[in-house]
Amino acid sequence: MRTGRISLLIDSPLRDLLVALRAVPAEARKHVTAHTRKSAEPIWIEETRDRAATRLQQRALVNTARVGVATRNIYLRSGAVGQLSSGTPASVVAFPAEFGANPEKQIEQRSRKGKPYKRRLGNTFGSPRRGGNVVYPAARESIPRIASVAIQSAYRALLDAFDGGK
Template sequence: MLQVDANTSRELRAIIFAMAAMDKTIASQIRKTTRAAIVPEWKSTLAQHADTRLQHRVLVSTAAATVTNLNVKLTAGSKGKPLAGGLDPKTAAGPVEFGADQQSERTYVTTSRKGKSYRVTRRTSVQLGPRRRAGKAFYPAANEIIPRVLALYAQTVVRTLSDALEGKSNG
């Protein structure tokens, strides 16, 4: 899990204190505006890092962002219905992101239509690629976009508070 500690930055602490002290309607507007700006950026950055069609279907198409007064949470692979072939993004996100053991083979005995038994060996995780501890799409994309997300959040808070103090209305 990637986290940024607000205690390391005076600006982040100031934003959190400002969000806690402001009017609920203004805070709600900030959250909506921030989320609307972050989600397309998050999806495009994730798409740049996703190499395979499987990563696009499981991670990019399910990418989302949640904005609260205290945090911004980027997610992928935690929602959505199963794909046409039955693959559920919620359960497959981990192997798709980190790969799988390439030695994973499953051997079993089956029977042909004529009644003859024979052994079948299937390599069940080749399509997931080799293991990569640092991740393949989500974690590299998150590392790239987190500074931009924090800057966008800070800019949105400052701009909305400034507009509210000047008496302007955005929504």
């Protein structure tokens, strides 16, 4: 649930582009990854923000949305870093915030005095949904846009490298 992955090795023109990028100087490759990340992160945050329906989804999934760019892959992350205002790590509530939870599930808690008791989970996380609520639909919509940005920045770096490294 934490990461979505764009692999540019699937299609042969994209694979050819990556092979060509290997011949480019390291400085140009560094520019490609930096520019791709800078352009992809707003797309990813915008897509997740548009799908968050509750404050919990906003805090646990949207506020923790990050993009990682490597030489061969682009990683779309959400729900892995940071914590909520209560001090709970976002990673603890990310899965139920994305996929929902059964409101009738019994959970054990302790009172302030330390006495254990059971209560129902309630509708905090919403009803279960197999396809996800925020991250997975956002990934389906943003992957083509982010891949396009990655290809454009790679072509630009190749042209600059062949022109003399402006």
